[in-house]
Amino acid sequence: MEGLSPEDKSNIVRGHKAAISNPNVSDEAKSNSQNVIDELGNAHYGQENAKSKDEGNVLRGYKATISNPGVSDEAKQHAQQKLDEAGQ
Numbered sequence: 001m002e003g004l005s006p007e008d009k010s011n012i013v014r015g016h017k018a019a020i021s022n023p024n025v026s027d028e029a030k031s032n033s034q035n036v037i038d039e040l041g042n043a044h045y046g047q048e049n050a051k052s053k054d055e056g057n058v059l060r061g062y063k064a065t066i067s068n069p070g071v072s073d074e075a076k077q078h079a080q081q082k083l084d085e086a087g088q
Helices: 006-021 027-040 047-051 055-067 073-085
Strands: none
Touching: 006 027, 055 073
């Protein structure tokens, strides 16, 4: 399966994972799907981004917390502390 983009590999893996978890799929097909997943190395397009949060979005969330009248003073203090630590 050479020549596939990372996104294509991810889509293939997702499809095979769905087949494995589908109770209507035969054991033979599930075994084949597992072999394909193993061959592709359990590839996930954009997996690194899914685990890390965008710092800009996090900081904007803290700023929103501070200006939200429905948020407790304790939460606002925590948000301000995080912003101070980030130099904002």
